[in-house]
Every structure is written in structure tokens, then in C-alpha cells.
Amino acid sequence: MSRRAERTPWLTALALPGAIWLAALVALPALATALISLASRGPFGEPVPPWGLHNYALLLTDPLFARVLTRSLLLGAGTTLLCALVGYPLAFHIAASRRQTLWLLAITIPFFVNFLIRVYAWMLLLQKEGLVNAAAALLGAGPFALLPSALAVWVATVYTFLPFFVLPVYAVVERIDWTLRDAALDLGAPPLRAFTAAVLPQTLPGLAAGAALVFVPAAGTFVIADLLGGGKITLIGNLIQLQFGAAQHWPLGAAASTVLMALALLGLAVCLRAFGAREGGR
């Protein structure tokens, strides 16, 4: 059904601004980061010769780094999972809703407020005298020590990235061919089976896009962990920030960045191969 537009020089030219943007602001910095990761540490943390793989050797032999990396990947995976559990049904609801525009507005409106301020809002909600504990007190429970905690970091990360999951899934749910579900029912599939056989496969590209858009930044976030984890939960994002800042070790920070980037790209490739490739077959 997706008809490819014919390739003309004009259409190729349309990609130019985007290509320049990506080259200047994504590819070049990524290359620079990879280059710096091969340098040694100067007196102020700046990259200096000699060049080599020593930063990677340092990272890979350090059990702390392995723990931080695992923790970050777990946060990324956990966030993606919860976003899927909440966002997937929500996307169906929105697509079927008569108040679609209102829903989409509600989902995008938080972006009008600065990210930091939204994280501070979570601090207000979760603190000891916060709204959550006040509500719990009304029910005769609590108070709970919600802050700082890993749970708080997780919840706020899910909150932050949920729109990135809902929107791509919503985009595919909107275009679902429901006659395929009818056909499955008609051929004797019970409702749940009809869903998994005829509807779920149609949403895989959206699921893949949503998962990639959530997993990659969620695994690399550091502000949320800083503010809601009480500085006790170190993620790879915190580690990188530390190396470029207080620890004054750019090359090590660059090496950690490169490892994260490589893992993210790998995950993306797996995602696209598993889910997205089907669309390419059309």
C-alpha cells in the first residue's frame, strides 16, 4: 500500500537541509567523541597524545563501570517496558476516541514546560509532605519514603518518555486495517487470537520506533537520577557528565559515551531487524 515516490533530483535535494543538520550536529560530534576517547588526559582534562585504547581498557576492567552500565540499561529496559504497558493500550484508546485532538494535546502539552521544572514537580509530588503522601494519609497509609529512590527515578523517567512511545504507536494504530481482524474472527479465531494474529503484527513498526525512541534516551539520562535519586544512583549519563565536569577526564568520558552510543546503535539495529524490516518488504 505504501507507494514509493519516484526518485527525482528534486526529491533528493529535499533531503539536503536534514542531511546537513545531521552531519553537522550528530555525525561530526559523534566522530569527535570517538576520536577524543582515544586520547590521553591533559592537565585540565583535555585530550592530548599519546593515542590508544587505554580508556576502554580502564572502563572494561572497572567493575563499577559494568555496574553503572547495567543499571542504565536496566532503567532503559524497565522504562521501555512500562511505557509499552501504559502506552500501547493508550494509543488504541486515542485512535478510537472522539476526543483525539484533546488526547494528543494532553500528551504533548508537558513539552511546553521546561524539562527541569517537570522533574522538580516530581520532587514536590513525591517528597515526604508531598501530594502523594498527603493522598496516602487520607486513606490512612504512609507516609512513604519515596524520595530519593530508584522507584522515583523510574517513574519520572517513564513519565518523561511516555509521549515518545505513545505517538509512534498511535500513528500506526490509526492506520490499522481492521478488516484483517474481521477476517481472523470470520475464520474462527477467538477475539484475543484475532488480535495477536491480525492486529498486533500491524503495530510492530510503531512498537519498534517507540521502543527505540524511549530506550536510547532513557538509558542515557542523568538529570532525573541526579535530582530524584539523591545523587546515590549513578547512571552512565551521570558518569559521563562527571568525567567531562568535576573529574576532568574528557577522554574517559568520551570512551564511556562511545560505549553507550555503540550499544544504542546495536539495540536499534536489532529492533529494526526484528520489527521494522517487514515494512521494507512491501
Added chain:
Amino acid sequence: MAEASRGASAALDLRGICRRYGDQVVLDGVDLEVLEGEFFSLLGPSGCGKTTLLRIIAGLEAPDEGRVFLAGRDMTHTPPHLRPVNTVFQSYALFPHLTVAGNVAFGLRMRRLPKREIRERVDAALDLVGLRGLAERRPHQLSGGQRQRVALARALVNEPRVLLLDEPLSALDLALRRELRLELVRLQERLGLTCLFVTHDQEEALVLSDRLAVMERGRIRQVGSPEAVYERPISPFVARFIGEANLIPGECRGDGRALTPLGELEFPAGAAPKSSGPLWLAIRPEKLRLFRTEPAQPNRVQARVEGIVYTGSENRYLLDAAGIRLLAETLNHDSEEPGHEEFAAGETLWVVLPPERLVVLADEPPG
């Protein structure tokens, strides 16, 4: 009457089906009986409710009122996956992520049949529709006609009590449509299938059906064999919808005569309505006779040739007779035999509307 005998040989029996969307009435008390082994067509313009009726039979939609009997059992509230019917959808609705064989096997897998039986029946079904070699293809690798055949095989393989076909040929080009039409008839006869075929294409319905029903605005207007409905339509709507018809308004004068803008026309005495009053006289284009010189026959009218359409086997004349437009069709066999002559645009000629060919229809309020 005959309530007991009803359902004995009826594969499908609908009683008083009503369906509303908000305050829009889509189906307004539909009664319909399809017999075992019958090819039955539901014919109507788009929006007349025929697809909704099909979905109600399949169980994909519930009627607001009325009952659905399948093979003698009340299945009004049976969910679709438990009904002994299968549908060929207009868009084919093939599963894009499954192969041809996977698509055809779907229904059998849902019934958890043994693997070997599934394979055998899938092969047999693909043989039946002539797609044996394409079992491992994906739907997007097939042509429209091939997809249509897969959709047919996917439904047939389950041996449904009633095969529901929702305009299955409408997306194909004319030549392919004709070819598949014949194939469908052949299959239906060979397998003794009961088919309910929904279409807006009257030619399709006439060619395929044992019986057909003409639907208009949520109601069934006429049920009968193709010949009966074509030769004896019961309303101007049916006359216009099945084939083409010249409709002439008139005023009944009793004793088989009506006063029309074409003058006084005779019609078969038996067809006269009881009371005098407004009526329509309908006549098919091919039943008109055209003459260069005035014939000695009743119901002759002078007319002018406004236009000619040459369709190959036929000449279609657009005529103007006293302000009434008439369409006449003559076979194109180069004859100067009276009644089969050829005429040029602008010529004046004599049209005869043979009384025995006129169908008298009750006046029908427009809209």
C-alpha cells in the same frame, strides 16, 4: 404458514433484521431466505445496507432487531468465530505477514485440525483455484486476481454452510472480472456451495444468481430469479436498477390503455391496475422496434434520433419522442429487415412499443 417447512432446506434465514446507526436506519426489517446450494445475490446501490447485512450474517455486527438462523439454528447472538460461515472480503483482507498457504490454512489451524489434514486440504483448495505453485508467496507478491483467488480459497477450505461474498470482484478489471465470475459459478456448482453474493453490479448478479434480491434504502424491494426480476420488475426503482428501462409516466384509462405524453398507449389487459390513476409504463431498450416508414402496429410513436452509441454488438439510439427521452437498442447485424434498420443522428423514425412488452408499474413516490 409453512413455519415448520421453513428452515428445513434454508441454509440462511433472516427475520425482521433492523439496524440503526444513531438515527440513520440502515436496515429496516429485512426478511430473507437462502436455500441450501443456492447462489443468491443481494443487489443494490451503495449505501443500501447490503454490506451491513452481510456483516450481521457473519456476526461482525449485531442487529438491533430480528433473528439470524444459520442451518436451522438461531445464531443471532453467536460470536463470529463460532458461526459456520466464511466471508470473502471486498479488500480480500489477506494477512500480509503470512504466505498464501498460511492464509489458506488459518481457519483450519483455528480449528486445531491435525497438521497433515491441514496440509492436504490447503493443497486441495489451492488446486481448486489454480494457485498450487504460489503457496509460498506473500500477498504483496500477487496480482489482484491471484489475491482474490487466495481469499476465495481461504474461505472455501473451511467448507462453510454459507459462503459470504462482499463485492469480491469489484476491484478487478472487466476481463478478469468476467473470467473469475465464470470460475465462481463453476466452483459453486461443483462443490454445491451455498453463496450469498453482495454486489452493486447488476450484470454480475444476473449472470451468477439462481435468485436475487434487490435492496433499496435498507429494504428488500423484490426477490426472484434473474429472469423474473428483469422481465417483471415491480417498481420503477427495480426496473431502473436491473438493466436499463424506459419509464413513461401515464394515467390509467382502464381497459388496458393509458394516456401518456406519447399519446394513448395500449398495455396487456391483465396488467392493468384495479383503479385508474397515475402509473408508469416500463419497457426495456432492446424491446423497442424502430422503423423508417410508418408500421401498421399499435403503440407507434414518431421520434427523432438524438444520438447514437456504437458498442460493437449493438447500436444504442437516444431518441426524443414528444419530449420524452427513449433509449433503444438494436443488434448490430447489418440488416435492412424492418425493425432492425440502422439510422443516423437527426433522422426521424417510428418507434413501436409492443404492448405485450410493456410492464405496468404502480406510481412510486420519488426519493
